[in-house]
Amino acid sequence: MIEVQGLTKNYGPERAVDNLSFSVNPGEVLGFLGPNGAGKSTTMKVLTCYLPPSEGTIKVDGLDVRTDSLAIRQRIGYLPESTPLYQDMATYDYLGFAADVRGVAKADKTRRIAAMTDVCGLGDVLGKPIHALSKGYKQRVGLAQAMIHDPQILVLDEPTSGLDPNQIVEIRDLIRSLGEEKTVILSTHILSEVQASCDRVLIINKGRIVADGTPDDLMASATGGQRIRFGVQQGAANVGDTLAGWGHVTIQDQQIDGDTVLYTLLSDAPDDLRPALFRFAVEHGWTLTELHRDQVNLEDVFRQLTTA
């Protein structure tokens, strides 16, 4: 549905996006993840035909951004960062304006506005001027204008920034439900967000893609191993040496906590080592008090990939 090939975007001498290539399949929710200034917003601006690419091609439904800009814009709903809306317009008027500009037929206009009011929960604020709305409502008005023409593709630049935790959950749920029928590209630097709402993640750093995969894939691949906490009741002899001799793990740390010795073990093994460790402990007659595998989270992956 969207094909990006060798996209490069320069601002004067500065290179914001550097030879980016990826594709997005229909119905996918793709998350752009990256530190501030990584090129997420720039990529979205080029994709939505606001900025022309310096090099490379972007095709949406086989249409090129350079030559079929208007046709592409018709297919995309966009919510820029910081949700720029005409503050002195009333919500209803603004949605009407968006519908007109985005080419919604006169006959469908009222129906589409009603549908968006429903989906985005704007019933209470239709008559209010946008500047009087809370940040959460503004965000929803932004989403409503992006979807007013029922586009197949939604591009959302940091849709949850500046919202309180309840609003974040609401917007996420909304994006989740939209993702069932539409292609959604969203950017964020909040890690839990991609875990919560994305099918696929692109981690971008300094204008380049540093990782591409499902959130689970990324977590599995990034550390290439696991960390296990392993507690044995005191009195068992030579636990450390025996474990070291086992060959599957290395001991990172050991400490005594009451009558338990706690070991922190590292392993390169891709599979869960806990069952094997359990059997190993039974063979040696150790009394286990604790056996815990640390979940590697996306935060570790992110830091690993973007600080290198």
Add this chain to the structure above:
Amino acid sequence: MTRILARRELRSYFDSPAAYIVLSLFLLITGWFFGNALFLENVASLRNLFGLVPVIYLFFVPALTMATFAEERRSGTIELLLTMPVRDWEVILGKLLAVTSMLAIALGLTLIFALTVASFGDLDFGATFGGYLGLLLLGLASTAIGLFASSVTRNQIVAFILGFALLFFFFMLDKATFFVPGWMAGTLEYLSTDFHYQNLLRGVIDSRDIIYYLSLTTFFVLLTGYNLARRAD
């Protein structure tokens, strides 16, 4: 599309106090001078009105245009607007149409004075028609200049001052002929906005004057288009 954009622009004038302030001030100032002539000097004439409006334009047009692009850039709405299926020139023409319509409304209100004159004395229909046509064309060209001034900056105050400076420059050109060598005087006159307005005010509708205003408008619309295409933040 241009109409949709112009309608939104006009609505935003009328949704805020801006339109009402501008229109009432416009009527107040023109009415004061017209009334003075009428009641104190017993002269029922539009000459004062026609002499005054170009000077009022110097302030009013930049006041109406200063927000057009500068504010959209400052608040980022320009990005959303230009990712909707609209062409850049439709955006510019929409704003040009909106501001010119505001000026036309203001001029329309001054027709009261024309009616007053017609009922008291002799209204020179030729000169009156020429005067209003001139004011409309001058308004159109001034608006294009104001839009350009607004498109170079994110700051409305800068846009206002630049707009005023440009309008003042074009207004004063034919009054500076005294300071330049003779061979330049004609060119200077031809480039001046006020020179062509004075021609139309005589009631002589010359296509050269009309073409001048339309060229000036086109020139600044193109410059604005160039600025918009740069997509500077």
